[in-house]
Amino acid sequence: MKKREQRPLLDELDRRIVGLLAADPELTNKALARRLGLAESTCAYRVRALRERGVVEGTTLRLDLAALGHPLQALIKVRLERHNAEHVNRLYASLVKTPGVIQVFHVAGADDFYLHVAVADAEALRDFVLLHVTVHRVVRQTETHLIFERREGVGVLPAPDPATD
Known part of the structure; x- marks a missing residue:
């Protein structure tokens, strides 16, 4: 980790x-x-x-997922049956390499992972969960939430002052 x-x-x-x-x-x-x-x-x-120094880490390209044929986005909560470093790391490595995964969060609390995914439609979402998530023996439960809209937050930096910049 x-x-x-x-x-x-x-x-x-x-x-x-x-x-x-x-x-x-x-x-x-x-x-x-x-x-x-x-x-x-x-x-x-x-x-x-x-x-x-790692303060600035690359640049980001934002894609129109709908234009790429993936208009449906979802968050998938994943709970594990067993918790040890080997299981967590193996699942994590597999999930981040799965097509359709935008981000994977390893979290504390009742759930262990949150997946942000983009797929073509509801059938593709169901197939994604069945073929790429629940196939892992360590996965006990999933819960899927559709994303209706996403907006960027302001982040951690104050907005630049136009009077000084």
Whole structure:
């Protein structure tokens, strides 16, 4: 299981960089440097350092799942029969490699995993659960919830102040 190492706190400039990139991930280094009043080389160095430290982890491409033939999204709760590292890790590894899985969350509480999936229709959702989840002997129970709509939250960063950026 992946453990997070303790990272040094961000200074004010790092926070401003991360905030601007979170608001507009396609911002060029030139535009970012201009908004921050920095030399482009300084800005590029700071962004590269944030990536190397793991503060900024790649970029995200958001897909229109309906246009790709997967308009139905669901959350599937999974409860395990037995809990040990081998069973949990094996199931986790299998689930994240299953086509249609958007995210897998290993959680505490009554359930052990939440799966966010996208499929073509209700029949495909039923088949997904039967062919990819309940086939694992360690799975005791599943519960499926349809997603009607999804919206992004504001996240953990304050919105950039247009007066200063």
